[in-house]
Each structure stands twice: as C-alpha cells, then as structure tokens.
Amino acid sequence: MTKRILIVGGGYVGLYTALRLERKLRRRLGRGEVELTIVDPESYMTYQPFLPEAAAGNLEPRHVTIPLRRALKHTRLIVGRVTSIDHAQHTARVEIVEGEDWPVRYDLLVVALGSVSRTLPVPGLAENGIGFKTIEEAIHLRNRVLGLLDRAASTRDPDECRRSLTYVVVGGGFAGVEALAELADMTEDALRYLPELPAKPRWVLVEATGRILPEVGEEMGRYTVDELRRQGIEVLLNTRLESAENCRIVLSDGQEFDAATLVWTAGVKPHPMLRDTDLPLDEKGRVKTEPTLTVEGHRDVFAAGDNAAVPDLTDPGAFCAPNAQHAVRQAKVLADNIVATLTGQQLKPYRHAYAGSVASLGLHRGVAQVYGVKLRGLPAWFMHRTYHLARVPTFNRKVRVMADWTLALFFHREMVALGRLQNPYEEFRLAAGRKQGTLTAAESAQTAKEPAQPSAEATSARASS
Ligand SMILES: Cc1cc2nc3c(=O)[nH]c(=O)nc-3n(C[C@H](O)[C@H](O)[C@H](O)COP(=O)(O)OP(=O)(O)OC[C@H]3O[C@@H](n4cnc5c(N)ncnc54)[C@H](O)[C@@H]3O)c2cc1C
Numbered sequence: 001m002t003k004r005i006l007i008v009g010g011g012y013v014g015l016y017t018a019l020r021l022e023r024k025l026r027r028r029l030g031r032g033e034v035e036l037t038i039v040d041p042e043s044y045m046t047y048q049p050f051l052p053e054a055a056a057g058n059l060e061p062r063h064v065t066i067p068l069r070r071a072l073k074h075t076r077l078i079v080g081r082v083t084s085i086d087h088a089q090h091t092a093r094v095e096i097v098e099g100e101d102w103p104v105r106y107d108l109l110v111v112a113l114g115s116v117s118r119t120l121p122v123p124g125l126a127e128n129g130i131g132f133k134t135i136e137e138a139i140h141l142r143n144r145v146l147g148l149l150d151r152a153a154s155t156r157d158p159d160e161c162r163r164s165l166t167y168v169v170v171g172g173g174f175a176g177v178e179a180l181a182e183l184a185d186m187t188e189d190a191l192r193y194l195p196e197l198p199a200k201p202r203w204v205l206v207e208a209t210g211r212i213l214p215e216v217g218e219e220m221g222r223y224t225v226d227e228l229r230r231q232g233i234e235v236l237l238n239t240r241l242e243s244a245e246n247c248r249i250v251l252s253d254g255q256e257f258d259a260a261t262l263v264w265t266a267g268v269k270p271h272p273m274l275r276d277t278d279l280p281l282d283e284k285g286r287v288k289t290e291p292t293l294t295v296e297g298h299r300d301v302f303a304a305g306d307n308a309a310v311p312d313l314t315d316p317g318a319f320c321a322p323n324a325q326h327a328v329r330q331a332k333v334l335a336d337n338i339v340a341t342l343t344g345q346q347l348k349p350y351r352h353a354y355a356g357s358v359a360s361l362g363l364h365r366g367v368a369q370v371y372g373v374k375l376r377g378l379p380a381w382f383m384h385r386t387y388h389l390a391r392v393p394t395f396n397r398k399v400r401v402m403a404d405w406t407l408a409l410f411f412h413r414e415m416v417a418l419g420r421l422q423n424p425y426e427e428f429r430l431a432a433g434r435k436q437g438t439l440t441a442a443e444s445a446q447t448a449k450e451p452a453q454p455s456a457e458a459t460s461a462r463a464s465s
Contacts, residue, residue, distance in 0.1 A: 002032055002033060002034065002035050003033065003034050003035070003107045003108065003342060004035045004037065004105060004106045004107045004108070005021065005034060005035065005036050005037070005106065005107070005108045005109075005110070005338065006037050006038075006039070006092060006104060006106035006108070006109050006110070007036070007037065007038040007039070007075075007110040007112060008039055008082045008085070008092060008109070008110065008111055008112060008113060009038075009039075009040060009082075009111070009112035009113040009114060009271075009305075009307075010038045010039075010040035010042070010044075010045050010068050010077070010112075011040075011045055011046070011112060011114045011305070011327075012045070012112075012114075012305055012324055012327035012328055012331065013110070013112035013114075013304045013305035013327050013330060013331045013334070014038055014040065014045070014110070014112040014331075015038075015045040015066065015068065015071065015072070015331075015393060016327075016328055016331035016332065016335075016393070017110055017112065017304075017331045017334050017335045017338075018036060018038055018072050018075050019071065019072065019393070020331065020332060020335035020336070021036055021335050021338060021339070022036065022072060022073065022074045022075060024335065024336070024339045025339065025342075026074070028342075029074045030074075034342070035076070036072075036074060036075040036076065037075065037076045037077075037078060037104065037106075038068065038072065038075050038076070038077055038078070039077075039078045039080055039081075039082050039092070039094055039104070040068065040077070040079065041079065041080065041081045042079070043067060043068055043069060043077065043079050044065040044066055044067050044068055045065065045066045045068060045071075045393070046064065046065050046134060046135050047064045047065070047066065047388075047391075047392050047393070047397070048133065048175075048324065049174075049178075049324060049388050049391075050063075050064035050388060050392065050401070051064065051132065051133075051134075051135065051137075051138045051175075051179070052138075052175075052178035052179045052181070052182040052183075052360065053182060053360070054135065054138045054139070054142075055132075055138040055139075055141050055142045055179060055182060055183055055186075056142070056182035056183055056185060056186040056413070057142060057186055057413040057414055057415075058182070058363070058404065058405070058408055058413060059401060059404045059405075060400070060404055061135050061138060061139050063397060063400040063401055063404060064135065064392075064397075064401075065135055066392075066393050066394055066397055070394075070396075071393065071394055078094055078096075078104070079096070080094040080095055080096040081094065081095045082094055082095075082113075082273060083095045083101065083273065083276065084273070084276040084277065085109070085111075085276070085277035085278070085279065086277075086278060087109065087277065087278050087279060087298065087301060088278055090105055090106055090107065090109075090300075091103045091104065091105055091106075092104050092106065092109070107300065108300050108301075108302070108338060108341065108342075109300065109301045109302070110301075110302045110303070110304075110334065110338070111274070111277075111279065111287055111295070111301065111302070111303040111307060111308070112303070112304060112305050112307065112331075113270075113271035113273060113274065113307045114271055114305055114306045114307055115133075115268035115269060115270055115271060115306035115307060115322055116133070116268065116269060116270075116271055116272065117131040117133060117264060117265070117266075117267075117268060117269075118266065118267040118268050118269040119264060119266075120266070122241055122242065122243060122244060123243045123244065123245050124243055124244035124245035124246065124247075124248075125241070125244050125262070125264060127244075127245075128244045128245075128246075128247050128262050129170075129244060129262045129263070129264040130261075130262070130263055130264065131263075131264055131265065132175050132176070132179050132263055132264075132265050133175070133268075139421070140422065141179070141183065141261075141263065142183075142186075142417075143417050143418050143421065143422075144261060144417075145167065145183055145186065145187060145261065146186075146190065146415060146416070146417035147417035148164040148165065148260055148261065149164075149165070149187060149190055149194060149197070149201070149417075150417055151164045152164040152165045152197060152198075152199075153194050153196050153197045158198075159258070161198060161199065162199065162202075162257075162258065163247065163258040163259065163260050164260050165197075165199055165200070165201045165202055166201075166202045166204070166249075166257060166258065166259035166260065166261070167180075167183070167184075167187075167201065167202070167203050167204070167259060167260075167261040167263070168204045168206060168241075168249055168259045168261065168262050168263070169203070169204070169205050169206070169263045169265060170206045170207075170241050170262070170263065170264050170265065170266050171206075171207065171264065171265035171266035171267065172205060172207035172209075172211070172212030172213065172235075172237075173212075173213065173214075173215075173265060173266075173267065174213070174215060174323075174357070174359060175265040176205065176207075176212075176263070176265035176266070177205070177212055177213055177224065177228075177359060177361070178359055178360055178361075179263060179265065180203060180205055180228075180233065180263075181228065181231075181233075181360065181361040181362045181365070182360065182362055183203075184201070184203045184231065184232075184233055184362065185231075185362035185363055186413065187201045187203075188231075189412065189413065189415070190415050193415055200232070202234070203232070203233045203234065204233075204234045204236065204249075204259070205228065205233060205234065205235045205236065206236050206239050206240070206241055206251060207235070207236065207237050207238075207239065208238070208239065208240050208266070209237070209238065210237050210238050211225075211237070212224055212225060212235070212237070213357075213359060213367065215323070215356075215357035215359075215369075216356070216357050216358075216359060216367050216368065216369040217356075217369045217374070219374065220367050220368070220369050220374055220376070223367060223376055224359075224361065224367050225237070227361055227365065227367070227376075228361065231361075231362070236251065236253065236255075239251050239252055239253045240252040244262050247259060247260055247262070249262070268306060268322060269284070269285060270284065270285045270286045270287075270306065270307045270308075271306075271307050272285070274286075274287060274307060279295055279298070279301065279303075280295065280296045280297060282309045284309070286307060286308055286309035286319075287303040287307060287308050287309065288309050289302075289303050289304070289308050289309060289310050289311075290311075290349075291310070291311050291313055291349035291350055291351070292333075292337055292347040292348065292349050292350070293308070293310065293330060293333060293334045293337060293350055294337070294347065299341065300341070302334050302337065302338065304326075304327065304330035304331060304333075304334050304350075305322070305326070305327040305330060305331075306322035306327065308330075310326070310330060310350060313349060313350070313351040314351060314352070314353040314354075320350075320352075321354070323357075324391075325352075325354065325355065325357075326352065326354075328391070329350070329352045330350050330352075333348060333349075333350045334350075336348065355370055355371055356368070356369045356370035356371060356372070356373075357369060357370070358370065358375075358380060358383050358384040358387055358388075359380075359384065360381055360384045360385075361381070363381075364377075364378050364381050365377060365378070365380075365381055366378075366379075366380030366381030366382075366383065366384045367380050368380040368383050368384065370383070385405070389401060389402065
C-alpha cells in the first residue's frame with residue numbers, strides 16, 4: 001500500500017526535508033510505494049536571510065525565492081493554506097481559495113509551518129506597522145522608502161518632509177538590524193540623485209532590551225551598536241514603542257515624533273494554525289517534539305524549525321532557537337528518521353551545537369561570531385555573503401545571486417519606486433472614467449481571495465505612487 005507523506009509548509013524545513021526524501025526514497029517514489037505531497041500558500045520557498053538585500057535592491061527579489069515545482073521533481077505541490085489538522089483521522093484540511101476547502105489524507109505528517117511576527121497590543125501598530133518576514137514585505141518596503149524620498153524631495157511642507165524621511169524599526173534581532181542597515185545604506189546611495197532633499201533621512205532602531213544581535217555575542221553586539229551609530233543611525237536601547245497612532249511615534253524614553261514608516265521585527269511566535277490541530281503544544285504554542293523530531297506521543301508525526309519545541313541536547317533543559325541553522329540541520333535528521341520509520345530502523349536524535357552567526361550591516365560592512373572567532377567590517381561582510389551563497393538552495397539560485405552581486409560591482413542599484421505595484425488597477429480605472437476607490441470585478445474577486453492587508457499597505461501605495 002502507498003505510504004502518503006504530507007509536508008505542511010514549504011519553507012526551510014519543508015523544502016529541505018522534501019529534497020532529502022526525494023533523494024533517499026527515489027526508488028520507492030518511482031515504484032509508487034511512497035507519495036510525497038507538500039502544501040504551502042506560496043509556490044516558492046523564501047530564503048529569508050536574503051530579504052534585507054532584496055529590500056535594499058542588491059538582489060532581484062525573485063532570486064531570493066526558490067520555486068518549489070522546479071526544485072522538487074517528485075513531490076506533488078498543493079498551493080493552499082492548511083487550516084486544521086485532525087491527526088486522530090490522519091487528515092489535514094486545505095483551503096485553496098475562500099470557499100474551496102478539501103481534506104488531504106496522510107500516513108506520515110511533517111509539521112513545518114514556521115513562525116509569524118510576534119506583535120504586542122501597541123495602539124496604532126496594526127494599522128501603521130509592517131513586518132519583515134516575506135518577500136512581499138521586502139518589495140513593499142523598498143518601494144515605500146524610495147517613494148517617501150521622492151515625496152520628501154517634492155513637498156513644500158516641512159512637517160511632511162520630516163515625517164516622510166523618518167523610518168523606525170522596532171526589534172534588534174537579525175531581521176531588524178539587517179533590514180535597517182541595508183535600507184539605510186540604500187537611502188544613503190539615493191542621496192546622490194536627490195541634491196534638492198532639504199534634510200537627511202532619519203533612521204531609528206528601537207530595542208526593548210539592553211543589547212542587539214544576541215546571536216553574535218555581547219561584544220560583537222556592542223560593536224554593532226557603535227557601527228550603526230557611526231553610520232548616523234539612532235540606536236535606542238532599553239526603549240519600548242508605546243504608541244504609533246496616526247504615525248505619531250511615542251517611545252518609553254519620552255520621545256515623540258512622526259514617522260511615515262514603521263517596521264516591526266520584535267520577535268516571532270509559532271504559527272497560530274497549530275492551535276487548530278490535536279497535536280500537543282507547549283506554553284509558547286510550539287509543537288512538542290522528542291529529540292528524534294517525532295511529536296510527543298505520535299510516531300507518525302514529525303515537526304521541526306520555528307514551529308517546534310525541539311530539546312537542545314547540547315544544553316540540557318533548553319530548546320533549539322528559531323533560526324535557519326537549526327531548521328536546515330533538523331530537516332536532514334527529520335528526513336532520515338522518516339526513512340528509518342518506513343524501513344523499521346532506529347530513529348536518531350537531533351543534536352547540534354549552535355555554530356554562531358553572521359550578519360550584514362550594509363555594503364562592505366558586517367559582524368560575525370562563528371565557533372568563537374569574531375569578525376567585523378569587510379571580512380565579516382564577505383563571510384556573510386560566502387556563507388549564504390553556499391547555503392541558498394539550488395544551483396540556479398546560486399548563479400543568479402552571484403550574477404546580481406557581480407552586476408552591482410559595476411552599476412549602481414536601481415532607485416525607482418514602483419509604488420503602483422500595490423494598486424495596478426488604478427490607472428486603467430481612471431482611463432475608463434471610474435471614480436477613484438471603486439473596485440472593479442477583478443479587484444473584488446481578488447480581495448475576496450486574499451487575506452486582509454494591513455492598512456499601511458494602502459497608505460504606502462498612495463505614498464509612493
Ligand atoms: C529577515 C530575516 C532574516 C533572517 N536571517 C537569518 C540568518 O541570517 N540566520 C539564521 O539562522 N536565521 C535567519 N532567519 C530565521 C530563519 O529564516 C528561520 O528560522 C527559518 O526560516 C525557519 O524555517 P521554518 O521552515 O521553520 O519556517 P519558514 O522557512 O518560515 O517556512 C514556513 C512555511 O510555512 C508556510 N505556511 C505558512 N502558513 C501555512 C499554512 N497555513 N499552510 C501551509 N503552509 C503554510 C509558509 O509559507 C512558509 O513557506 C531570518 C529570518 C528573517 C525573517
């Protein structure tokens with residue numbers, strides 16, 4: 001009888017697990033003894049560490065995504081959203097579009113949903129903030145930042161100019177620091193084309209604790225603060241965002257100012273869909289797993305990555321941190337343990353001591369701590385690029401990323417704000433004599449299918465068009 005393996009989520013864990021299973025189970029897949037299915041709302045995996053470079057225009061956004069159909073030759077892809085899992089019935093429900101929802105049966109399940117931004121009930125945050133976890137957010141931010149530079153250069157209102165030129169990033173982890181450093185670098189580059197700009201862009205990093213980039217250690221974290229400040233970025237430690245209503249930023253240190261852009265990267269939480277499953281969750285909402293990556297109490301369910309509480313065998317009592325380093329390595333062990341389950345062999349535990357981290361702080365600047373070796377500046381930046389080039393999946397993407405970087409050596413990055421990408425129907429609607437703000441049938445259909453976007457999206461589309 002065919003064994004049906006269902007992978008929920010086609011990110012790091014999902015893609016790497018499927019790639020390894022395709023290799024290890026090639027003959028069984030060919031004979032129809034095993035069937036591999038992956039479900040993801042997108043038909044591509046996003047290589048998240050490259051998002052800051054995509055946002056800053058050093059990399060073409062499509063090159064930081066890996067098309068699942070092309071990468072996985074022997075896996076069936078369902079582009080849809082898993083809305084619930086009833087493991088007692090070995091069934092996941094998949095929503096393709098609103099109103100079309102069907103069950104997918106499985107024998108073995110891999111839960112690889114990752115995480116979502118962890119928000120707090122800060123007034124105005126949901127309306128005016130944007131996260132930094134998806135390629136769409138990266139593209140949007142690039143257009144928004146460039147669009148606001150254009151607006152600041154054109155407006156005659158000094159308040160509007162100041163507001164447009166103020167960018168706030170909340171959260172001093174990987175995502176926040178790299179996004180801020182790369183985007184600030186991009187605005188610096190853009191200034192050469194904007195001699196009429198009356199003021200310099202203001203970049204503010206707000207971090208609730210006393211340090212940033214904990215992944216690179218305390219000393220390198222301090223170096224990062226100094227380096228960012230040297231670049232003119234305001235780094236506010238031990239400071240919280242209290243309110244962001246009407247784009248008025250209120251901080252816990254008493255500062256108040258207007259900012260047209262607010263990026264929220266203050267941590268992640270496990271995917272909320274896990275609550276619609278009958279799998280065991282811990283108090284943080286992560287799926288509880290054994291060191292073998294099987295879910296507690298279930299030999300036929302596996303979980304890994306950001307959505308799983310995987311015991312860290314190198315640090316008894318602790319759990320593996322949510323990062324790509326663990327996700328990739330866990331996927332390898334997970335795939336091997338699925339093969340062991342199918343062949344009746346013993347499962348192996350996951351054990352990996354965190355090797356350290358590398359982060360980019362803009363062009364030719366970086367910080368790293370790997371196996372205790374501390375690097376800063378150009379060597380760290382070079383290491384960041386080399387490491388991620390080696391890591392990005394598929395030969396195709398490695399070549400394209402390399403080509404983007406090589407071209408960037410000879411030509412400056414593109415500084416065009418394509419803000420209308422968010423509202424492509426507008427131009428034709430005006431040509432057809434329709435009132436602004438009326439939805440076309442196509443838009444209505446699109447809106448019905450898509451989840452609600454934060455209103456900042458709409459604000460931005462107006463801002464940058
Ligand atoms: C900007 C940024 C930079 C980063 N840089 C680094 C770095 O330098 N080093 C490092 O170690 N880590 C880094 N990380 C963290 C790293 O990317 C994550 O830890 C890693 O992606 C986790 O892998 P995952 O498979 O658990 O989740 P993901 O890779 O996020 O995959 C989850 C998948 O589930 C899919 N999904 C969501 N909902 C559903 C649903 N309902 N049904 C089906 N599928 C669904 C998603 O579309 C996604 O494809 C960074 C993260 C960000 C955001």
